[in-house]
Structures are given as structure tokens and as C-alpha cells.
Amino acid sequence: MAHRPIILGIVGDSAAGKTTLTKGIAQVLGEQDVTIICTDDYHKYDRAERAENGITALHPDCNYVDIMEDHLAMLRSGRPILKPIYNHHHGTLDRPEYIMPKKYVIVEGLLGYSTLAARDCFDVKVYLAPPESLRTEWKVKRDTRKRGYTEEQVMAEMQKREPDSEQFIRPQRQWSDIIVSFYPPSDAPNENDVQLNVRLVLRPTISHPDMTKIVDSGSEGNHPVRLELQRDMGKPVDVLEVDGHATSQNVTDIEHTLCNDVPDLFPFCSTNGNPDIGKLVGTTGELLQSYPLAITQLLIAYHVLKAAKIHQH
């Protein structure tokens, strides 16, 4: 192997869009080179035991966080792990699985940034933070369609989990390099076919491409691509906004900047005519395709490929 595996984290609350975004980034990086790990597999208790103990899957005490840390460190150094398996379908803990990390490892889950030792293993840390109203909509849709719950059950479960979400999940935002929030435009009806905007918080903990050159900073308040200097959790960040109604013309410059820096990305540039970038099948089967999604995938893939270049030896 030319370089150690590069570890990308996709962390966020239940139904925040982790699996969908993970699949999209794996497409850009090349699925044959990507190992996907879900940290839900590190649950200590199966579904029946959690119900019995009155503990939610979001609580660190419900997860082998120490084992997760060790496994992340092993993967980062290119060593195989015997990963436990949490079977979402049956809610059981099954026979573990041997995993030899490929070139890129995407680690998605609830608690990936919850400890220092775990955080230290990631090259790029993404946190998904859709507005709670949108996350609720996504969770109801998924859990009723794919996991056999009623809407009332899902809502009750979310309410039960809220204290743990607040205490353990949302604070992880502070440790991320990129915070991704898809959200519906304020003037749009809350429908399935609405084109979501994306708000990307770019924390200067990793070196983002210089967007000031390409985005007309703040000059036009209603331009579909905007960059603004802000504070996030009290710390300076850049915020890149891409509206759902942005056009190919609007995003061309950003895409080309990313792709010129990392030529491997060029084929995935949507403005290069690639029909698949920014096109994703959601976990409940709906087709998503948008420029905001394309820019999000490209920017994350950009950081993964840059990290790989740095660690080549």
C-alpha cells in the first residue's frame, strides 16, 4: 500500500443523512477503494437488553467506545480488525466480521468524535446537522418504511432520545472540520421534491481551498453561492452556502478550483458533464440530485484525496 488508509468520519444524529452521504462520497472516491464502517456495530447491548436496561443506543455507556477507539487506530495504521456486528434488522449482536482496511475508510455513526482517542484517528471529520424538523421528517420516513415502526412510535422514540442527543451527539459538532446542513428554502413548501440548500461550515482545523477568490463574498445577498465569515460555537469559521436553485454556471468556479487542486476529482466535476455527481439514492429509495449535494460530496472527497497525497510515502 502506497500510503496508510485515510479515515473520514461522518458523524451525526439518527437519520441525519449519514448513510446516504457516505454512499455518495464512496462513489466519488471509487467504491473498490473504500471500506465503510458503521460505529453502531459497537453497541454493547442488543435491542431487547437496551429496552430492559432503559438505555438508548446514543449513550456512550451503551457502546464499547474503548474498543471502537482501538479499532479506529488499527484501521488507521492499516491493520485488520474483527468488527462486531449489530444487526439493525433483528436488533441482535451477530458473529463479527473480518475487515482489512482499503485505501479509504469512511466511519459513519453516532459517537465517532466522542473521545479524544477516537477523534485523533480521523483525517477529515464531517458532522451532519440538518434542522431538527427535517431530521424528524427523514427519521419518520425511514423508520416507518424500512424498520416497521409507526409514526407515533418513531416520535416517542425521538423524544426519549432527546436528552442523550443533547448531551452526547450534538456536542460533537465542535470537533468537526466540516458541518453539513441541508435545509429547505424558507419559501418552499415542505415537500419531497423540493431542492434543498446546503450550508457548509468550514472550520479552519483543516486547510480548505481558498474560497474568497471564487465566491463573491457577501457582495450580493441573494447570490445562490455565498461565502460568509461567521462564528460557530464561538469560533471563527467560513460558511459556504449553496442554494438548491443554483445553476451549473453558479458552481463552475468552485468545482474547478477543487478539481484543479486534486486532478483525481476532475471526472466527478458535475460541470464537467458527469451525470452521477450529486446524484444519490436515499436510504428510502428516493432519488436526490442537486448542485448543493455535488459541491458537498466534492469538497469532502477533495479533503480525503488531499490527505492521501500528504501521507503518501
Next chain:
Amino acid sequence: MAHRPIILGIVGDSAAGKTTLTKGIAQVLGEQDVTIICTDDYHKYDRAERAENGITALHPDCNYVDIMEDHLAMLRSGRPILKPIYNHHHGTLDRPEYIMPKKYVIVEGLLGYSTLAARDCFDVKVYLAPPESLRTEWKVKRDTRKRGYTEEQVMAEMQKREPDSEQFIRPQRQWSDIIVSFYPPSDAPNENDVQLNVRLVLRPTISHPDMTKIVDSGSEGNHPVRLELQRDMGKPVDVLEVDGHATSQNVTDIEHTLCNDVPDLFPFCSTNGNPDIGKLVGTTGELLQSYPLAITQLLIAYHVLKAAKIHQH
């Protein structure tokens, strides 16, 4: 924890007496301070898959040796592991188990010394090498009484495994610090209640107590406790023989030497009136009690306790 865990290996072929000796040594060390790991848990395939693939459990390719290496290294540094579980009763691979190592870890199994990385994790390496005739007797007894096989099935299985025993199991003798061979006296009928002799090969890879002072080296060929300089696999070793008919008087000096060096052992000195030392319940329920067994347990426990002393910090 005052010191890192001390790792003792008990390696040998199937039915060589690993589990029984492991239990006996855990008694001497204090069961509350001992974690027992069986490397059979690192089988890659369940029983049905092994039959299908025509591979025996003795073959390294049938085991996650790399994962075993990593787990041994973790235990040695006092870190927990999520150990896979091979269910001997059902022949299945089950939900893994969280193990935080205690003061002493005894690792028993077939392939513990098969790689350099694994061997490097052990503080004391014991290899069990009963004569094949005795091992066959033990295996037939155990597998017919406890695992539901017929004698013919057990014999056929042993024959099928013999090439792998020769190629992968027996060569591990060379890496051990102590080779333990219980064997029936040549003049004894091959019966269950016969008092077995023990032959302990002491390889100078660890510092054994100076036996020359206490054992009348070679002067009396028929003394029930004898020490002899020999070669084992071409290399110089001491061989300590303790006959089954040795008396308390015969073993007193050896026991006191071990116990004076490591005072924690003193309560377990059989000549000190301890009724449990050298008394073991075999895996098929028979009671074993003898001075050869007592000396073997004490000598191994002696090395574990000495290693703990050295690594105290």
C-alpha cells in the same frame, strides 16, 4: 494496576491437557486475578464451514492469527478486547465478549506460538507434549463423553488432523520455555488410576530456579526426582523428572526453593500441608492429584509471579 498483565501461554495439540492445567494454575494464582483466553475463539469458520472447506481447526488459515496477535498485544498492555467466541457445543461463531485483562492472563490454545508477533506477547510459554498414545486416550475419553462423538469418529478425526499437527502444532515446542509431558510409568498398566510421571524440559530462555543445588544430579538413576542436562530439538536444556510415586519428602526441597524465591507461592506448597495443590478435576470429571502435578503447577506459577515482580512499576 500496579503492573501490566502477565501473559502465560499454554499451548499444545487437541486434548493435550491444556484446559485442565490452565484451571490448576489459575487456582494457584488466585482465580479472581486471572483472565483465561482460549485461542480456539479465533477460528475463522464455524464447524459446518470447516467441513465444507475441508480444513481443520489446526490450520493457521482456519484462524484469524493476525487478530489473535493484535488481541494478545492489547491484553499485554492492559487494554480490553472484544474477543470472538467459538461455541464448542454448537460449533458456531457467536456474539463476541468484552474482556478487560486482570493481573494474569492465561492464553491456552492450539496456535499461540505460531507467529513471532504472537510469541512476543508471552511472558512465560508452556507447551504440553504428552506421548501421542496418552493424548489419544484423553481425546477419545473427552470427545465421546463431552462432545457426543463415537470412538471411531474421534480416531478418524485425529488421523485427518495428523498432517496439520505435524506441520503447525508440534513445531511450536521449539518456542516454549517449559515443555510439560505427563506420561505413565513404563511398568504400569494403562489404567485411569495410575499415577503419571512428569517430564519437565526447562529451556534456558527464562531463568529457572537453580535446581542443581537441590536435586541429586544423576547420582541415583532411580531417584524419584531427577535433573539431567540434555538436548531438546538440538539445544541445551535441563530436564526435571518427577515420578508419580515420589513422596512428600522427595519434593520438599524443590517446593521450598520455589516458595522461598516467591513467598506468594508458599500457601500452595503441597509440603506445607495445602490440600489443593496438585489436585485437579480433569475436563471429564476425574480427580487428579499428584506430586508431579503439584510441582508442575508451582513451577509455572513461580515464573508468572516472578514476571509480575519484574514488571511492577
